[in-house]
Amino acid sequence: MNQTGIVLARHHDREALRRALRTNRAERIRRGAYRRPQPSTGDRFRDADDQALARTRAVAAQLRQAWVSHESAALLHGLRLWQLPDRVHVVQKYRASSASADDIARHRLDLAEDERTVLDGVATTTLERTVVDCCVTLHPLLALVIADHALALGMDRAAALAVLDARRDPRGRRRARLVLELADPGAESVWETWLRYIVVRAGLPRPTTQLQVRTPHGDCRADLGWAELRLLAEFDGRVKYTRGALGPGHDADRALFDEKRREDHLREEGWGVVRVTSSDTPDQAEHRILRRLPRDLREALTPLHHLPPPPPAPPAPAARPAHPPRRQAGRVGGGTSGGRHLGLPIT
Structure with a gap:
């Protein structure tokens, strides 16, 4: 087992791996790569992240002279993603063979020494290089999700812009x-x-995130807003109004009551509040916010049409069983019959 917790079939006895699979002491991550079974956390999104990370680490362990990159590197850096990548992205110096696995996306890019790093034993691109690669290749919204979180985690914007300027390819x-x-x-x-x-694509002035508003009843904070327009916009997730969703002590009825009181206090101070949910389409959300603006301001807006419309929200990942299903005996991929038996470190 390497530092990432991944067992490679080519380093172990095939029959030992088969026994581990039959007795649920191992689970297959991808062809030729295994690990100890991981029980479900009860959170489908967290489980899906775990599976994607395991696949990324498995590919990194199996390839030589490769650095994990793009969305896969964003996963390793702990960045939020709009959707999980369907392939593991890597930068490699050599061309893949015609039999290359279809769950790997290979990039032949210039990668400076200071744009490489190692995270938990995995060779990958630095935070700034990762974000730049995503900004160049992804839909702007997907890239913005990653860039927002990277800044929150301490990324230097100027350093990222310098990495972008140093790219030879202008595309x-x-x-x-x-x-x-x-x-x-x-x-x-x-x-x-x-x-x-x-709202930025619609041409509105850039909003202030986490805008603090003082009222006689205490301070309130909004997801985003425009102080000069006395307008607030919030994304309202349903989870906080679901009983027990945030833990056994969470009172959904109290949360709903507190939210109504908070909004009443804001309206008393002359603030407009627009709530948007995941059931709203981008056009609906834009219309509900724009109609709160003065007519002359709406007519003066210049939409940023070079930014494409947001993509649809990705479907929720399939639920993972709390206990891995019993494996059937079968072929263990990626092994070599003449390989040295190192012993199976899955107990």
């Missing part, structure tokens, strides 16, 4: 620069980034 540079300039560390979820993307 995607203009849009990537715009995304980096729009990035805001105040976004606390992918949906808050989604909402900000919509």
Whole structure:
């Protein structure tokens, strides 16, 4: 087992791996890569992240002279993603063979020494290089989600812009620069980034994230807002109004009551509040916010049409069983019959 917790079949006895699979002491991550079974956390999104991370670490362990990159590197850095990548992205110096696995996306890019790092034993691109690669290749909203969180985790915006300027390939540079300039560390979820993307694309002035508003009843904080317009916009997730969703002590009825009182206090002070949910389309969300603006301001807006509309929200990942299903005996991929038996470190 390497530092990432991944067992490679080519380093172990095939029959020992088969026994481990039959007795649920191992689970297959991808062809030729295994690990100890991981029970479900009860959170489908967290389980899906865990599976994607395991697949990324498995690919990194199996390849030589490769650095994990793009969205896969964002996973390793702990960044939020709009959707999980369907392939593991790597930068490699050599061309893949015609029999290359289809769950790997290979990039032949220039990668400076100071743009490489190692995270938990995995060779990957640095935070700044990772974000730049995502800004160049992804839909601007998906890239903005990543850039927002990277800034919140301490990324240097100027350093990222310098990495972008150093790229030899000019394709995607203009849009990537715009995304980096729009990035805001105040976004606390992918949906808050989604909402900000919509209003910026509509031509509204750049909003203030986590805007603090004082009222006689105490301070309030909004996801984003415009102090000069006395307008607030919030993404309203349903989870906080669901009984027990945030733990056994969470009172959903109290949360709903407190939210109503908070909004009443804001309206008493002359603030407009627009609430948007995941059931709203981008056009609906934009319309509900724009209609709160004075007519002359609405007519003076210049939409940023070079930013494409937001993509649909990705479907929720399938639930993972609390206990891994019993494995059937079968072929253990990726092994070599003449390989040295190191012993199976899965107990």
